[in-house]
Amino acid sequence: MGLIQSGARTVLGMNVLFLLLLGFSFLFMRSDSGARVVAQLTLIPVVLGIVASIAVLYTGWEPFE
Amino acid sequence: MVSIDWRIRRLGQTVFTVWAVTTLSFVLVRLMPGNPMGAMVRRLERQGVNPVRARELVSLRLNVDPNQPIPIAYMNYMVDMVQGNLGVSTYYSDPVSVILAEALPWTLFVLSWATFISFFVGIAVGALMAYWEGGKLDVGLTSWAILMGSIPFYVLAILMLIFLSYRFGWFPTGGKQPTGVTAGFNWAYISGIIHHAALPVGSMLVASGVASLGMRGNSIRVLGSDYLRVARLRGLSDATISTQYVARNAVLPMYTEFLISIGQMFGGSIVLEQVFQYRGVGWYMLSALNQRDYPLLMGGFVLITLAVVIALLIADLTYSLVDPRVQEGGNDAY
Numbered sequence: 001m002g003l004i005q006s007g008a009r010t011v012l013g014m015n016v017l018f019l020l021l022l023g024f025s026f027l028f029m030r031s032d033s034g035a036r037v038v039a040q041l042t043l044i045p046v047v048l049g050i051v052a053s054i055a056v057l058y059t060g061w062e063p064f065e
Numbered sequence: 066m067v068s069i070d071w072r073i074r075r076l077g078q079t080v081f082t083v084w085a086v087t088t089l090s091f092v093l094v095r096l097m098p099g100n101p102m103g104a105m106v107r108r109l110e111r112q113g114v115n116p117v118r119a120r121e122l123v124s125l126r127l128n129v130d131p132n133q134p135i136p137i138a139y140m141n142y143m144v145d146m147v148q149g150n151l152g153v154s155t156y157y158s159d160p161v162s163v164i165l166a167e168a169l170p171w172t173l174f175v176l177s178w179a180t181f182i183s184f185f186v187g188i189a190v191g192a193l194m195a196y197w198e199g200g201k202l203d204v205g206l207t208s209w210a211i212l213m214g215s216i217p218f219y220v221l222a223i224l225m226l227i228f229l230s231y232r233f234g235w236f237p238t239g240g241k242q243p244t245g246v247t248a249g250f251n252w253a254y255i256s257g258i259i260h261h262a263a264l265p266v267g268s269m270l271v272a273s274g275v276a277s278l279g280m281r282g283n284s285i286r287v288l289g290s291d292y293l294r295v296a297r298l299r300g301l302s303d304a305t306i307s308t309q310y311v312a313r314n315a316v317l318p319m320y321t322e323f324l325i326s327i328g329q330m331f332g333g334s335i336v337l338e339q340v341f342q343y344r345g346v347g348w349y350m351l352s353a354l355n356q357r358d359y360p361l362l363m364g365g366f367v368l369i370t371l372a373v374v375i376a377l378l379i380a381d382l383t384y385s386l387v388d389p390r391v392q393e394g395g396n397d398a399y
Contacts, residue, residue, distance in 0.1 A: 013379040018177050021169055021372060028166030034248035038258055039170035042177055049181070 012053040018046045079378050090366040091139055094359055104357040152360035161364035171241050172334050172345030175262050179269035213271045222268035222340045236264050239342030265341050331369045
């Protein structure tokens, strides 16, 4: 396992944690608040990070090999 | 002797940790001098309200029995916690879960970008520094990283606030969202959010200096290992050694350190959000402390504890995927 694979697992763990906390926020926040906007903005890098890291892990992409 | 799967044992440890920290938070908060009634009475008295009238108003407002024994209060609190009820803030008169849910995205917005940038910049810069060890790039970047790592992030935050906000006026001096703009998915609001979060994120990027030093140190330590001497003797190229041998082993200690640092970042957000008057979870935690708002204070503690414990659990359960040597279990990752 190379640097990209290890890094992808770290990014995946980190983003899953952020996703859990955002899930808590979405459960309890008011629908018309600015917090909902910023939560959705935070969701973008978090979801992108999860998708990218899963893609890297699934394909076994290792450009330095 | 019955062998319990290490994952189940690890989950049990997690539940115990949550219970222990929740109990400790309850005890420590109750041991603090003062109480919510006293804090509110003093505030009303400062506003010129008669002390007797102030006590009556506070009793009505708080709607609590101040004579409730602590064991009963503890039992009620734990039962509520298990049911997911964090209580009602005595200061804001809103459910704690709503206050935290509204504050958390702002903190996560700053943390997610700061950690994302610092992690990738740290690894990239650290790998470059280790690869050209002793060169001008390494010396320059190491000096810069040591300087950045030596400055506490809150000092850097104050310096940035003084120069970039007050002196040059490039960034807002406080707050988390633009005033006079309707909250929603419009460019004025979104750009305002980014503008307000720029300095908090920037001051947290000081961690990238520390991360790059950590990556450099790990890489250089790995570079001196026996198996790398063997790799060199086998005639492998520098590129193969640096990517296949050095980077893989250098990134492992960073993995757990990075996830543990998430807890430290949540703690650091208390100071950071106070400096920038950025109303996230940290800002509400300090406000709750000043107002002796027990439910909000303990709710914040529990939320941060859960975040750290879940992060460590993820680190532990996935560590065997990163490092096959711990695949058989029995050893915690941290």
